[in-house]
Amino acid sequence: MADAQAIRSPAQHTQELGLDQYRIQQEPYYRSVADEVELYEAAYSVRMPMMLKGPTGCGKTRFVEYMAWRLGKPLITVACNEDMTASDLVGRFLLDANGTRWQDGPLAVAARHGAICYLDEVVEARQDTTVVIHPLTDARRVLPLEKKGEIIEAHPDFQVVISYNPGYQSLMKDLKQSTKQRFGALDFDYPEHDIEAEIVAHESGVNLEAAKNLVHIGERARNLKGHGLDEGLSTRMLIYAGSLIASGIDPRAACRVALVRPITDDPDMRDALDSAVTTYF
Ligand code: ADP
Numbered sequence: 001m002a003d004a005q006a007i008r009s010p011a012q013h014t015q016e017l018g019l020d021q022y023r024i025q026q027e028p029y030y031r032s033v034a035d036e037v038e039l040y041e042a043a044y045s046v047r048m049p050m051m052l053k054g055p056t057g058c059g060k061t062r063f064v065e066y067m068a069w070r071l072g073k074p075l076i077t078v079a080c081n082e083d084m085t086a087s088d089l090v091g092r093f094l095l096d097a098n099g100t101r102w103q104d105g106p107l108a109v110a111a112r113h114g115a116i117c118y119l120d121e122v123v124e125a126r127q128d129t130t131v132v133i134h135p136l137t138d139a140r141r142v143l144p145l146e147k148k149g150e151i152i153e154a155h156p157d158f159q160v161v162i163s164y165n166p167g168y169q170s171l172m173k174d175l176k177q178s179t180k181q182r183f184g185a186l187d188f189d190y191p192e193h194d195i196e197a198e199i200v201a202h203e204s205g206v207n208l209e210a211a212k213n214l215v216h217i218g219e220r221a222r223n224l225k226g227h228g229l230d231e232g233l234s235t236r237m238l239i240y241a242g243s244l245i246a247s248g249i250d251p252r253a254a255c256r257v258a259l260v261r262p263i264t265d266d267p268d269m270r271d272a273l274d275s276a277v278t279t280y281f
Pocket of ligand 1: 061
């Protein structure tokens, strides 16, 4: 006879493991930049849905991981994309050897068991997908599973957090007002010079002096946003460059690979950024 473990589907197994797999065991490194920790705690205490706004790679995901750890709540993260359907969030019937079986999606698991559900880059999802969070983000705090004929009353610990990059906003891709107005919002941006250098040094292992130089290069590039660059160099990119330098790569080559080449294909812009690099390394 087959081992019972072996015939369980991975999805079923995940459900049986419960929320423990979503608990953050170790304190994530997060360097607070203003009063965001305090404000988020206040928002969580009244279970206000939160929107973290800011450019890519500036610390939003790290912040929510840190807050989930600090509050002792499990965190379920969903990377949103345009092919995502409401069923991907809410759940669906699956066919297995025993017939059909309902499987909760990540939003339903979070609502049922009391996790923080983080919808990363929510603007990437189609608006008809995004509306499934509406009944969970107002006074009702329910999630109707229409196909299953069940209404989940959200667990008292449940909270929805979304991230949103205002830079990508366009007429085609934006959140409906009716979605936006369900959330409190915190603004994120690249941290101020010394704090960003501290983060880059901590995360990459590069020395503080080199980290400061990387931040200078980042700031130069950010000034070119809207003048040939669509987005500024993110803290994440500076950390990549720092990691290469810390592993022994020549700083100029590290910056070329981790900063300049990924962000632009324009030869003039590459020259401008390369010369910013040579100013500091
Ligand atoms: P986002 O979610 O905004 O795209 P992330 O949270 O993934 O960005 O940030 C990218 C990286 O930058 C993180 O992995 C982390 O190493 C670093 N980082 C950015 N801001 C901070 C901060 N305030 N404290 C600690 N690390 C940070």
